[in-house]
Each structure stands twice: as C-alpha cells, then as structure tokens.
Amino acid sequence: xxxxxxxxxxxxxxxxxxxxxxxxxxxxxxxxxxxxxxxxxxxxxxxxxxxxxxxxxxxxxxxxxxxxxxxxxxxxxxxxxxxxxxxxxxxxxxxxxxxxxxxxxxxxxxxxxxxxxxxxxxxxxxxxxxxxxxxxxxxxxxxxxxxxxxxxxxxxxxxxxxxxxxxxxxxxxxxxxxxxxxxxxxxxxxxxxxxxxxxxxxxxxxxxxxxxxxxxxxxxxxxxxxxxxxxxxxxxxxxxxxxxxxxxxxxxxxxxxxxxxxxxxxxxxxxxxxxxxxxxxxxxxxxxxxxxxxxxxxxxxxxxxxxxxxxxxxxxxxxxxxxxxxxxxxx
Ligand code: UT7
Numbered sequence: 257x258x259x260x261x262x263x264x265x266x267x268x269x270x271x272x273x274x275x276x277x278x279x280x281x282x283x284x285x286x287x288x289x290x291x292x293x294x295x296x297x298x299x300x301x302x303x304x305x306x307x308x309x310x311x312x313x314x315x316x317x318x319x320x321x322x323x324x325x326x327x328x329x330x331x332x333x334x335x336x337x338x339x340x341x342x343x344x345x346x347x348x349x350x351x352x353x354x355x356x357x358x359x360x361x362x363x364x365x366x367x368x369x370x371x372x373x374x375x376x377x378x379x380x381x382x383x384x385x386x387x388x389x390x391x392x393x394x395x396x397x398x399x400x401x402x403x404x405x406x407x408x409x410x411x412x413x414x415x416x417x418x419x420x421x422x423x424x425x426x427x428x429x430x431x432x433x434x435x436x437x438x439x440x441x442x443x444x445x446x447x448x449x450x451x452x453x454x455x456x457x458x459x460x461x462x463x464x465x466x467x468x469x470x471x472x473x474x475x476x477x478x479x480x481x482x483x484x485x486x487x488x489x490x491x492x493x494x495x496x497x498x499x500x501x502x503x504x505x506x507x508x509x510x511x512x513x514x515x516x517x518x519x520x521x522x523x524x525x526x527x528x529x530x531x532x533x534x535x536x537x538x539x540x541x542x543x544x545x546x547x548x549x550x551x552x553x554x555x556x557x558x559x560x561x562x563x564x565x566x567x568x569x570x571x572x573x574x575x576x577x578x579x580x581x582x583x584x585x586x587x
Contacts, residue, residue, distance in 0.1 A: 262383035262394075262426045263434030263584035268322030269422035269553030270314045271540060272304040276418070285411040292415045297516025301418025301541030303403045310344035312353045314421035314546075315399040318553075319358050322395065322423045330358050334391035336365035337382050339374030339398045339545040341572070342405055343367055346455075354397065363395075371450075372512050372571025373440070374398055374545035376579055379567075380438045382426045389428070397423035398545035405452060407472035416514060417473070418541035422549030433561065433584040439495050439577055446483065446574030449476045484518045484570040489525035491578040492568045496526060499580050503527035507563035507583075508555070512570060513537035513547040522568060544571065557587045 277300045278289035292298055304314060315338060323330060338351035351365030370377040375398035382394040399421030408414045451474055454465035465471065488511065496506070509528050511519045516537055523533045534551040543550060548567050552559075559565075563583040570576040 258430040260387055260389060260428050260430060261434035261436070262386035263429040263431070264424045264581070265427045265584060266322050266326035266425045267422060267549065267553045267556050268318045268320070268325060269420070269550050270317035270321065271302040271420040271550070272314065274303045274305050275300050276303045281415060284408055285414065287411050287415060296416055297537050298416060298541045299538045302420055304401050304419045310350070311340050311342050311399045311401045311421070312344050312350050312357065314401065314419065315350065315354050315397045315423065316357045318399070318421040318423045319354065319395060319397060322425055323358065326425050328393065328425065330360045331362050333360040333363040333393050333395055335382065335385060335394045336360060336363050337368055337378045337394065337396045338365065339368045339370065339378035339396065340400055341369055341371050341374065341544050342401045370442070370571070370575040371573055372514060372542070372544050372547070373569040373573070373575035373577050374571070375548045376438070376567060376569050376577045377440060377575070379424070379426070379435065379579060380440060383435045386426050386428050392428060394426040395423055396426060397421060398549045400544035400546050402542070402544055405471065405473050407469055410472065412477045413473055413475045416542045418543050420540050420543035420546040420550050422546055422553045424549055424552065429584065431584070433582040435579060435581050437495060437499055437580040439491050441487070441491065441577055442573050442575045444573065446572070449479045449483070450474070450572040450574070481515065481518065483574060484514060485521045487574070487576040488512070488518060488568050488570045489522045491576060492522050492526050492566055495566060495578040495580050501564060501580070505564050506532060506566055508559070508565045509533045510548055510551045510565060510567040512568065513540065513551070514542045514570070518570070526566070559583045559587060561586050
C-alpha cells in the first residue's frame with residue numbers, strides 16, 4: 257500500500273505597505289542603522305497601520321492569494337490553522353475570523369500559539385489530518401502583527417520585529433514528496449527570558465499593568481540568542497542525520513528569521529553554503545510565525561519539485577524544531 261503524505265501545493269503571502277526603516281528607528285530610539293545591520297542583518301520591516309487592523313487582515317490577504325494561485329474554491333477548505341502570537345482578540349480564535357472573511361463555510365479552524373516556531377508546529381499538526389485521511393485541504397497560515405506588542409522604547413527588542421503573514425495549502429499525495437519528518441521541541445523554563453507579562457489570566461489588564469508597560473514583549477536578547485543558536489543548529493543537524501541527508505542533498509535551508517547571526521550559525525553547523533539559505537530578514541525583520549512561510553513565498557519561483565528542504569525555528573516558550581520536506585511542484 258502506498259503512503260499518503262501531506263504536500264504543500266501552494267503559497268500565498270502578504271506584507272503591509274508601510275516600511276519602517278532603520279533610519280526611521282534612529283529618530284525614535286537611540287540606535288544606528290550600522291548597529292542594527294551588523295548585529296541583526298535587518299535593514300527594514302513592514303508595519304500594519306490603521307484603526308482596527310488586526311493580524312487577520314494580513315492572513316486573509318495571504319490566503320486570498322493562495323486560493324487564487326491554487327484555483328481553490330473556499331468552500332473546499334476543510335481546516336484553517338492560524339499560527340499566531342498576536343491574535344485579533346484573546347477570543348474567539350483568529351482562524352475563525354479568517355474563515356468567515358474568506359468564505360470557508362465548510363471549514364473549522366483554530367489558533368496555535370508556539371511563538372516563532374508556530375508555523376512549523378502548525379504545519380506538522382495540519383499534516384496529521386492529511387496523513388490520517390481525515391481531511392483533504394488544510395490551510396496553515398503563519399501571521400503576526402508584532403508591532404501591536406512591541407515597546408518602541410525598548411531599543412534592544414523593537415529593532416528586530418515586523419508584521420507579515422503567509423499561508424500554505426496542504427493536500428494528500430501518494431508521490432514521494434511532502435512532509436517527510438519533523439522534530440519539534442519545547443521547554444517551558446525558557447519563559448523567564450521571553451514573555452509578555454500582563455493581559456493573560458495570570459495578570460489581567462489593569463491601569464497599573466498598562467502604566468508599567470507590561471503589555472509589550474519582554475526579551476532578554478542575549479540569553480535568547482544563546483539558546484537559539486544552539487537549539488536551531490542541534491535540531492537541524494539531527495534531522496539531517498536521521499534522514500541520512502548530507503549538505504549536498506539539501507536544496508534549501510528555510511530558517512526562522514530572527515537574527516542573521518543565528519541563521520549563519522545554523523547553516524554553518526549543517527555545512528550548507530549561503531546560496532542555499534533563504535533570507536528575507538533584511539526586508540521583513542522577524543515576523544514571528546510569518547517568517548518561514550514568507551521565505552517560501554519569496555523564493556517560490558526558485559523551488560523545484562523534488563527539492564529537499566529543511567525548515568528550522570526557535571522562539572518563545574521556548575519552542576524550537578526542524579522539518580524535512582520534499583517540495584511538490586515546479587512554479
Ligand atoms: O524570534 C525568536 C526569539 N528571538 C530571538 O531569537 C532574538 C535573539 N536575540 C538577538 O537577536 C539579539 O540578542 C538582539 C538583536 C535582540 C540584541 O543584540 P545583542 O547583541 O544581544 O545586544 P544586547 O542586548 O546584549 O546589548 C549589547 C549592547 C548593550 O550596550 P552595553 O550595555 O554593552 O553598553 C545595549 O545597550 O548593545 C546595546 N544595544 C543597542 N545599541 C544600539 C542594544 N540594542 C541596541 C540598539 N542600538 N538598537
């Protein structure tokens with residue numbers, strides 16, 4: 257009997273129009289373009305402006321493009337998984353809002369929160385419904401409006417984040433393509449280094465919490481950096497090893513885009529040259545759940561059926577992981 261795998265059959269993406277450059281940040285905080293560029297690789301990031309514009313606005317645009325590119329009627333969609341750390345509201349799930357806006361009247365949906373590893377967690381979760389033959393069309397969207405939880409007085413944190421969304425369609429295949437393996441990890445003791453203090457059930461919003469600026473990302477950058485470098489490289493090396501892949505076998509590394517130095521450490525550990533590494537960090541910064549699918553969106557025209565792709569992420573939780581995927585179509 258042939259194996260059913262979940263394969264990506266299309267990608268759609270969206271980034272907001274507003275470009276927040278390092279130069280503009282120089283006028284807001286005590287920083288320089290030179291510091292940001294050399295420490296992170298980021299030159300600019302996109303920001304979603306406007307009243308009542310939440311994460312779903314970007315996710316819907318990304319999915320509309322995906323539906324159009326894959327020639328899919330929204331009524332055919334079975335499931336929408338929205339990986340996000342910045343839902344439109346605490347409840348209901350942003351996936352439901354998205355489903356309504358795109359007209360996916362036969363789908364159910366839920367949000368998945370795994371910070372910067374959210375897209376990989378969502379992809380692996382969505383693939384389970386395909387390989388179990390429960391569903392035939394699953395959309396996984398990674399979307400974050402990080403500007404809504406960033407303190408633009410915290411110069412060590414605000415410089416890396418941006419807003420964006422991208423989505424993939426997962427469908428069943430009997431061909432030797434699709435999601436081959438995954439290695440996902442988490443460690444809740446990492447919460448001390450990266451979290452948002454207030455607004456949850458533990459510390460609900462009060463005037464005091466707002467005044468204390470506790471509704472913004474708290475990040476101990478250097479500590480997170482150390483864990484990210486080690487764990488992203490470890491899981492990437494491990495997934496290569498257990499699938500008998502050498503650097504020559506790999507067409508692309510798709511790393512989470514938090515800091516170019518973390519990406520370089522991961523690719524060096526894997527023995528992969530820069531020409532095989534996807535980068536969007538210079539223009540979009542760190543869009544949390546959005547980074548990995550935005551890379552696929554940006555590089556889609558270069559991807560060929562049969563390409564071996566390793567995707568790797570590290571983020572709040574801590575959460576981290578890597579997946580091994582064989583690309584399923586020529587653009
Ligand atoms: O997305 C997943 C989770 N997040 C990550 O993976 C992020 C991982 N961390 C990082 O990428 C880096 O830690 C940051 C880019 C966030 C910060 O860079 P860093 O090199 O770790 O800086 P630092 O916070 O250790 O600060 C080093 C120095 C400090 O000055 P002193 O105390 O040495 O005089 C900071 O005050 O750099 C200073 N600094 C800045 N200077 C100019 C921090 N931010 C800035 C800035 N401009 N924007």
